[in-house]
Structures are given as C-alpha cells and as structure tokens.
C-alpha cells in the first residue's frame with residue numbers, strides 16, 4: 001500500500017455527503033455514509049455528467065442532483081430502470097485516514 005495516496009480523514013467528510021479530490025484525469029467524489037463507510041466514484045453521472053458529489057447519500061447509494069439517477073457507491077452502476085455505470089476507485093481507511101488507490105490517477109482508458 002506504499003504507493004496509495006492519502007487524501008484526508010473520514011471526519012472531514014460530512015455524513016451522507018461528499019468531498020472532491022482533483023486528479024490529472026478528472027474529479028473524484030469521496031462519499032461518507034451514515035455508517036461511516038467511504039466510497040469513491042468519478043464525479044460524473046453516467047446519465048449527463050451531473051456532479052454526483054452534490055447528491056444525497058442514502059444507504060450505499062447516491063442520488064444524482066440533476067435528474068435523480070440512483071448510483072451504487074459500491075459498483076458505480078445506475079439502479080434500474082436507468083442504465084449506466086461510473087468508475088469506482090478503491091479506498092482504504094487506516095485509523096480514520098483515507099487512502100486512494102494509485103490507479104485513481106490513471107485514465108479509465110489505460
């Protein structure tokens with residue numbers, strides 16, 4: 001885990017909210033659930049690119065603020081009947097500190 005990137009603390013993210021991390025390939029939204037789980041998704045809704053970081057987290061899902069697609073924080077997939085998927089980024093939490101997998105810095109095409 002030496003090359004994982006520390007991006008902040010769980011306590012810095014509001015419960016049921018998100019904070020953004022800017023990478024060379026775009027913005028990543030880091031979400032915190034009511035149960036203090038954290039998940040990272042590309043901050044682009046698979047529908048029309050809405051900012052998922054501004055959505056409301058419920059359970060392990062986020063509702064896009066633009067047209068209400070419901071996206072799984074675990075898989076990045078849209079809940080049926082909507083379709084689409086957004087990239088997920090692995091995170092690790094150690095003593096309240098959040099680390100992001102180095103692949104977050106690579107584009108999805110690589």
Ligand code: FES
Pocket residue numbers: 045046047048049050064065066067068069
């Ligand atoms: S852009 Fe997210 S639901 Fe339309």
